[in-house]
Amino acid sequence: MGVAIRGTGSALPEKILTNQDLEKMVDTTDEWIRQRTGMRERHIAEKETVPSLAASACERALENAGKKAEDVELIIVATCTTEMLLPCAACRVQKKLGADKAIAFDINAACGGFLFALNTAHHYIEAGACRNALVVGSEVLSEIIDWTDRSTCVLFGDGAGAVYVEETTKGERSCIIGMSQGSSGMNGQMLYCRGRAVKGETEPEIDSDDLLVHMSGSEVYRFAVRQVPVCIGRALDSAGIGTDDVDIFVLHQANSRIIESIAKTLKADIDRFPMNIERTGNTSSASIPILLDELNRAGRIQKGQTVVLSGFGAGMTYGACVVVW
Numbered sequence: 001m002g003v004a005i006r007g008t009g010s011a012l013p014e015k016i017l018t019n020q021d022l023e024k025m026v027d028t029t030d031e032w033i034r035q036r037t038g039m040r041e042r043h044i045a046e047k048e049t050v051p052s053l054a055a056s057a058c059e060r061a062l063e064n065a066g067k068k069a070e071d072v073e074l075i076i077v078a079t080c081t082t083e084m085l086l087p088c089a090a091c092r093v094q095k096k097l098g099a100d101k102a103i104a105f106d107i108n109a110a111c112g113g114f115l116f117a118l119n120t121a122h123h124y125i126e127a128g129a130c131r132n133a134l135v136v137g138s139e140v141l142s143e144i145i146d147w148t149d150r151s152t153c154v155l156f157g158d159g160a161g162a163v164y165v166e167e168t169t170k171g172e173r174s175c176i177i178g179m180s181q182g183s184s185g186m187n188g189q190m191l192y193c194r195g196r197a198v199k200g201e202t203e204p205e206i207d208s209d210d211l212l213v214h215m216s217g218s219e220v221y222r223f224a225v226r227q228v229p230v231c232i233g234r235a236l237d238s239a240g241i242g243t244d245d246v247d248i249f250v251l252h253q254a255n256s257r258i259i260e261s262i263a264k265t266l267k268a269d270i271d272r273f274p275m276n277i278e279r280t281g282n283t284s285s286a287s288i289p290i291l292l293d294e295l296n297r298a299g300r301i302q303k304g305q306t307v308v309l310s311g312f313g314a315g316m317t318y319g320a321c322v323v324v325w
């Protein structure tokens with residue numbers, strides 16, 4: 001039995017923070033940010049939360065697939081920034097959607113999380129444990145960013161993206177045909193955040209530095225440009241196809257230079273690597289499904305085309321998935 005992506009959805013917070021806004025907050029310039037990252041602006045949550053963004057993205061994915069929330073059997077939310085420890089974000093999404101039947105739980109594999117969640121849903125469906133799933137990446141990273149640190153605060157944005165996946169019908173070609181994922185815990189120091197404060201309740205004795213993201217940007221950069229092409233290669237091998245057979249690469253939107261370097265290593269034309277990083281920044285686990293939704297809605301992915309999804313994140317984690325659309 002195969003598993004196909006039937007619908008996509010996404011949601012971005014209303015507020016937009018531009019590079020010019022950041023120039024007023026830290027010692028940076030629009031030119032530096034654009035040249036080093038490809039970003040111009042990002043969305044920042046004010047009233048939106050991880051579950052509210054996730055639920056909006058899910059509603060749009062269900063609508064896009066022509067399905068109803070009450071028939072959903074599994075909800076997996078990939079997130080590393082949910083506002084509450086308990087209940088998990090997926091159960092709160094279940095409540096918002098009224099998806100009574102679903103099994104719901106979260107996965108934290110940071111920016112690699114969406115691919116880990118998609119892989120998990122794929123195995124649930126293949127094993128016959130359920131017939132369909134909502135897979136979501138949702139993040140409010142702005143809550144754990146140090147807004148005085150120019151080396152990290154310019155990079156991230158908030159948002160959510162979702163896909164509705166379902167078991168295929170007999171003889172159907174559209175399905176996930178290859179996957180690969182991995183983790184490199186020995187590189188955990190490259191990108192970390194020690195704790196999470198409940199909104200508005202930070203105790204004065206807690207060192208606020210512990211509640212913020214710390215990153216060695218150049219180490220993360222080197223890890224990504226080395227590991228992602230290897231991971232994509234493994235996923236393509238598992239699908240029995242090569243780089244030339246891929247129509248579109250939907251990569252984690254962390255840095256346009258990282259994506260260009262990956263394209264070069266794979267000897268694939270950069271035109272096959274669409275980006276929305278200019279408008280969204282790095283939305284962590286949400287970046288791949290947000291871009292996928294934008295491409296799907298713009299008609300830029302055609303039925304029968306081969307799409308590779310791939311990303312990496314804190315952990316370090318990495319993954320790739322090959323889909324026939």
Ligand code: COA
Binds near residue numbers: 029032036150255284
């Ligand atoms: N504005 C202006 N200057 C900045 C800056 C900013 N926002 N941030 C850093 N700089 C400065 C540094 O202080 C450094 O100055 P120095 O040479 O005087 O010490 C200089 O720019 C170069 O810094 P460097 O870190 O070498 O730049 P870079 O070309 O590696 O780009 C990143 C930095 C963070 C954009 C890049 O390393 C990157 O994208 N890494 C991956 C991060 C990532 O993807 N994280 C998420 C993973 S899911």
